[in-house]
Amino acid sequence: MKPGCRFCLENALLVDTPLIEHDKFYMLGSIDPMVPVAGMIVPRRHSETPFEFTPDEWAAFGKILVAAKQYFADRAPDGFTLGWNVGAVAGQHVFHAHLHITPRFKGEPNEGVGIRRIFRTPDWPSNA
Template identity: 65%
Template sequence: MAARPGCRFCLKNELLLDEPIFETGHFYMLGSIDPMVPLAGMVIPKRHSDDPFGLLPEEWTDFGTALATAKAYFSHHRPDGYTLGWNVGAAGGQHVFHTHLHINPRFAGEPNEGVGIRRVMRTPMWGLDQ
């Protein structure tokens, strides 16, 4: 699998700050290195693609296995729910332009309980006619 030069999520570049938690045929998972979100992860394809729209059919086939493995990894924390999200493009909040799905276990009683990703979309958007 070809790596994009300088991409820190392309495994062949050896730029990761930590080791993958698990690997499937087409994906691997990293844990959070963000101290503000210590219990989280990212499922990342081994092959470079800029965003999920560039994933290949065989990657989508393996994606279910990767997602189930990620859920199992967090299960001992007994989350009450999850927030999953793709940030696509700079305007969408993507900072590393290699496809990655954020997985955030959620818990009853946490300060943001019940707040989902749609809250961002409920904010008035510039340039759109109502």
């Protein structure tokens, strides 16, 4: 646990309740009104990035990922976008590792747009 971290459950700083809980991970639902059907898979042990996960955590990760997919099954998604933001420059705002899981649907405004789009700007990488 890291004091002040809102994703460390022991700190009791979450504004919501985990939707799924496993021994090494839990899943939160989206509180973002722009992306209401989504979630985040979060490790119970504080680690800032997935690069710090232990082999045991990686072994357990598959179970929560399968459970997350099943959780969204009643919405009948046509695909998923999964993503980690690692480091401030990559958009990480809470420095406790978490995987974004976003169900995707045919006919949605961003249909066919994947996470690689952020790298396809005309002046990249010269803007770095």
